Amino acid sequence: MTCATCTRTLLSAETAGGRVACFPCGMRLRAWLAELPRHLPILEASVYPERTGPRTGTRAGRSGAGTPVRTRVLSFLGPASPAGSPTAHHEDQDDAPTLRGTLGDWAAAVDAERRPARPAPPPGADIEALCGWLDRHIDWLCCTPQVTAFTTELRALVRTCRSITSVVPRRRSLPAPCPCGAFGLVEIDWSAYIECGACGRLLTGEEYDRHQAEVMPPLHRTALLLLANWNTREENAP
Ligand SMILES: [Zn+2]
Ligand SMILES: [Zn+2]
Incomplete structure (x- = not known):
């Protein structure tokens, strides 16, 4: 059986646990959830550069040059959408997914289906709280067909963040070979x-x-x- 979100064949330990997405894909989802809040300071600085930029005595942040970027970031950071089903309500008026809306809708959807002891953060919760809450449900999501849509939408959020902030995770090759023999x-x-x-x-x-x-x-x-x-x-x- 192939992983629902990549081309790997699932290991017996994965299928025995009811997973439809492999361990590495679950790990990548967790890494993305850990990454998203780290973009916020730069995203917010892109919207209000005059609050965080060097104190030059000018108000360069309000010049027209940055306006398209600020509009895009404002739209992306947009308000929380009403709770609803994933893929239905987390878009702004330009049909672009918003960060808080997408995460909030997924949290609401998981909460509605799973009814965990600790309920999902309320609409409007901060990004870190939403990511932290979703992180606790990754293993469960990896056992459901929704993991495919969740992966697609989370990947899109991460790509948007990286394209605005130009911050990408560093990859470091390690000296020891893998037990499989590859230096990978x-x-x-x-x-x-x-x-x-x-x-x-x-x-x-x-x-x-x-x-x-x-x-x-x-x-x-x-x-x-x-x-x-x-x-x-x-x-x-x-
Ligand atoms: Zn996979
Ligand atoms: Zn290997």
Whole structure:
């Protein structure tokens, strides 16, 4: 069975838990929810640059040059929409999804279906509260068909944020190879896991540290032996 939101084949541990979306896709949703609130200071600064910019004594932030950006950001940050079903009510008058509206509608939809002990934040709640609440329901969402639409809409929000703020998570390649053998392990900002780009394996920071301590010393020894062998051949060359 293939993941509902990517091309991976689900592992038996995933299907046994009733998941329709794989662990890495759930992890990516969590990373996006952690990322969204971090864009807010820059988004808000784009709307009101004169509040946060350097104190030059001018009011450059009110010049006409920034108006299209400010209009776009204002629209994106837009007011909370009335609670309703996902994809139905979280658009502003220009049919563009709004950040708070999209998150609020998903929180309301999950709340209506799941009835958790801790109810969804009320309409108008701040972005961090909405993201934090949704984060607690990612595993449940990954077991429902709605995860596909949720992923599409969350990805769109993240792309809009990144296009306005120019802030993107950094990816760092890690030195130890993945247990699958590929040198594909990367650490990505705001993600709770280290992921292998080749096999999709997820490792926590602690698991990676243990794995690195195991595999790196033999790899270093092999590299030194190869280097010594290569130097000897160079010295003996005619
Ligand atoms: Zn997936
Ligand atoms: Zn791997």
